[in-house]
Amino acid sequence: MINFHYARANDVTDAVRQIGGDANAKFVAGGTNLIDLMKMDVERPTTVIDITRLPLKQIERTPDGGLRIGALVRNTDLAYHPLVEERYPVLASAIMAGASQQLRNMASTGGNLLQRTRCAYFYDTATPCNKRKPGSGCSAIDGQNRMHAILGGSDACIATHPSDMCVALAVLEARVHVASESGDRVIPFADFHRLPGKTPQRDTDLDGGEIITAVELPPKGFAANYTYLKIRDRLSYAFALVSVAVGLELDGDTIKEGRFALGGVAHKPWRDQQAEAALRGRPAKAATFARAADALLRDAKGYAHNTFKIDLARRCIVRALTQAARGTPQSQSSKKIV
Amino acid sequence: MTNIRADASSPFHEPTRRETVAAGGVLPVAAGSSSGAAAVPSIRSTAPEMVSVSLTVNGRTHAVVLDTRTTLLDLLREKLDLTGTKKGCDQGQCGACTVIIDGRRVNSCLTFAVMYDGAQVTTIEGLANNGALHPLQQAFIEHDAFQCGYCTPGQICSAVGLIAEGRAKTADDIRELMSGNLCRCGAYTNIIAAIEEVMRRP
Ligand SMILES: Cc1cc2nc3c(=O)[nH]c(=O)nc-3n(C[C@H](O)[C@H](O)[C@H](O)COP(=O)(O)OP(=O)(O)OC[C@H]3O[C@@H](n4cnc5c(N)ncnc54)[C@H](O)[C@@H]3O)c2cc1C
Ligand code: SF4
Ligand code: FES
Ligand code: FES
Numbered sequence: 373m374i375n376f377h378y379a380r381a382n383d384v385t386d387a388v389r390q391i392g393g394d395a396n397a398k399f400v401a402g403g404t405n406l407i408d409l410m411k412m413d414v415e416r417p418t419t420v421i422d423i424t425r426l427p428l429k430q431i432e433r434t435p436d437g438g439l440r441i442g443a444l445v446r447n448t449d450l451a452y453h454p455l456v457e458e459r460y461p462v463l464a465s466a467i468m469a470g471a472s473q474q475l476r477n478m479a480s481t482g483g484n485l486l487q488r489t490r491c492a493y494f495y496d497t498a499t500p501c502n503k504r505k506p507g508s509g510c511s512a513i514d515g516q517n518r519m520h521a522i523l524g525g526s527d528a529c530i531a532t533h534p535s536d537m538c539v540a541l542a543v544l545e546a547r548v549h550v551a552s553e554s555g556d557r558v559i560p561f562a563d564f565h566r567l568p569g570k571t572p573q574r575d576t577d578l579d580g581g582e583i584i585t586a587v588e589l590p591p592k593g594f595a596a597n598y599t600y601l602k603i604r605d606r607l608s609y610a611f612a613l614v615s616v617a618v619g620l621e622l623d624g625d626t627i628k629e630g631r632f633a634l635g636g637v638a639h640k641p642w643r644d645q646q647a648e649a650a651l652r653g654r655p656a657k658a659a660t661f662a663r664a665a666d667a668l669l670r671d672a673k674g675y676a677h678n679t680f681k682i683d684l685a686r687r688c689i690v691r692a693l694t695q696a697a698r699g700t701p702q703s704q705s706s707k708k709i710v
Numbered sequence: 711m712t713n714i715r716a717d718a719s720s721p722f723h724e725p726t727r728r729e730t731v732a733a734g735g736v737l738p739v740a741a742g743s744s745s746g747a748a749a750v751p752s753i754r755s756t757a758p759e760m761v762s763v764s765l766t767v768n769g770r771t772h773a774v775v776l777d778t779r780t781t782l783l784d785l786l787r788e789k790l791d792l793t794g795t796k797k798g799c800d801q802g803q804c805g806a807c808t809v810i811i812d813g814r815r816v817n818s819c820l821t822f823a824v825m826y827d828g829a830q831v832t833t834i835e836g837l838a839n840n841g842a843l844h845p846l847q848q849a850f851i852e853h854d855a856f857q858c859g860y861c862t863p864g865q866i867c868s869a870v871g872l873i874a875e876g877r878a879k880t881a882d883d884i885r886e887l888m889s890g891n892l893c894r895c896g897a898y899t900n901i902i903a904a905i906e907e908v909m910r911r912p
Binding site: 373375376377378400402403404407408411420422424448452471472473474475477478607608609704705706707 | 756757758759761777778779781800801802805808814815816817820821822824825868871872875877880882883885886887888889890891892
């Protein structure tokens with residue numbers, strides 16, 4: 373790790389002033405991703421701005437009946453918040469499916485959105501990686517790519533976004549509130565994370581001078597028919613091979629609205645309008661779910677070690693939609709998949 | 711002093727000593743030395759930045775001067791001689807370094823100690839009460855919940871946190887909520903039994 377200057381921000385204005393003036397500065401919140409990457413020499417900030425004392429730790433109701441989550445709310449506090457458990461259980465479930473309790477106790481809402489890929493080459497400074505060093509090449513495309521993307525990848529990068537929480541936020545159509553010296557703006561969740569394209573070094577739409585202040589949830593929480601199903605190499609404390617978050621609104625056996633997003637398969641939580649259109653107005657049964665899965669995976673592309681993910685994703689989608697329709701969401705404690 | 715920035719001309723904000731103090735009172739004491747010499751540190755320096763930090767560990771307050779890069783884990787082990795907390799992976803992947811900060815279990819390897827200025831830290835050394843083992847320490851012995859013992863301080867601190875959280879109701883819950891603590895010896899069955907026994911005590 374290189375030496376760095378440690379600074380603290382007192383309020384949001386102070387934080388954006390400090391980051392706006394220093395292209396080599398980074399915020400630290402929970403530190404669970406940044407400190408790891410600094411130890412690996414992947415992140416090399418010369419100034420680290422500690423934002424943990426900023427007053428962004430509240431979870432508040434919004435006038436429209438939604439919820440506003442401060443960027444510094446810890447992952448456990450969010451998952452265990454009574455309003456989240458009751459009205460947005462898909463979010464609580466997705467958070468509890470990620471990392472470990474110690475890490476969730478540290479990790480912040482903003483930091484979770486901005487965590488970087490777990491691609492092993494990204495972590496290994498001895499290998500080429502376009503995300504870490506633009507123009508150096510992608511070691512994964514012809515290398516070990518078992519954990520990598522099957523959707524939305526590019527010739528430059530096939531990394532996946534590792535967050536579980538973000539998969540639920542995609543289904544909930546959260547909005548990301550950000551601030552900078554030039555003002556505030558709100559980014560719809562679907563536009564927050566980017567596809568790699570030719571610039572895989574940019575994970576998100578956030579500018580260097582911006583801070584996330586809050587994540588806002590619209591009123592609709594799909595509390596009756598939801599699930600978060602995560603398939604990984606061990607039962608806990610491992611990143612997803614494939615995960616699926618679902619929110620359904622049913623009218624009897626008919627799907628009024630169906631949303632589902634996939635984790636572990638792309639550079640961002642993956643939703644597909646065509647696939648969701650295949651659910652709308654149809655009976656909530658396996659044949660419908662299979663059609664939606666096929667629609668979502670129509671352009672899926674496997675590499676040497678991850679082609680299995682295409683079939684795995686298909687099965688996970690059908691299973692997750694079934695769980696949600698039956699009102700029997702995946703338990704994150706007993707790992708039995710029903 | 712040389713500039714470690716790749717682009718020396720890039721605009722950046724160099725805080726003055728006054729700003730740093732105003733920003734929360736963490737005072738860089740001197741670049742490149744822990745002697746407290748009056749030099750105002752420069753972020754251009756290739757030397758480590760030293761900061762004064764005060765935190766309470768197991769009820770005792772320690773005021774120390776540290777390189778900003780020092781993790782709480784390294785502070786405990788290397789400076790405060792509290793070697794009960796273990797370093798396994800140093801990357802958040804094993805739980806051996808678990809301690810309790812302000813009532814929450816966390817991985818001390820993924821913290822900068824300076825971020826926790828003013829915090830209350832409890833480590834495995836702070837659990838016994840006047841020589842009497844903490845109920846979880848006793849239960850780990852009675853249930854034979856370890857072999858080599860390397861993961862044990864982290865397991866026990868994590869279990870203290872788990873019981874304080876009050877979320878675990880079943881053995882499945884314990885298993886899941888303890889998944890951040892790996893045991894290479896595979897003592898899991900007995901670890902769960904020890905925790906469950908203490909958890910179920912009235
Ligand atoms: C061993 C291990 C296993 C894990 N397993 C999982 C898993 O299974 N599923 C999962 O989802 N996650 C997993 N994680 C990742 C974990 O969820 C993230 O590390 C965590 O959410 C990051 O949050 P943080 O607050 O610690 O971020 P930090 O490390 O503090 O910050 C991360 C990045 O965000 C920036 N940042 C932070 N807050 C803001 C803000 N408000 N505005 C602007 N920029 C900001 C920082 O500058 C930094 O670049 C795992 C992590 C580890 C170490
Ligand atoms: S997949 Fe992306 S992150 Fe991984 S080596 Fe290729 S460019 Fe780097
Ligand atoms: S040493 Fe901290 S988790 Fe392994
Ligand atoms: S007892 Fe040896 S690692 Fe757990």
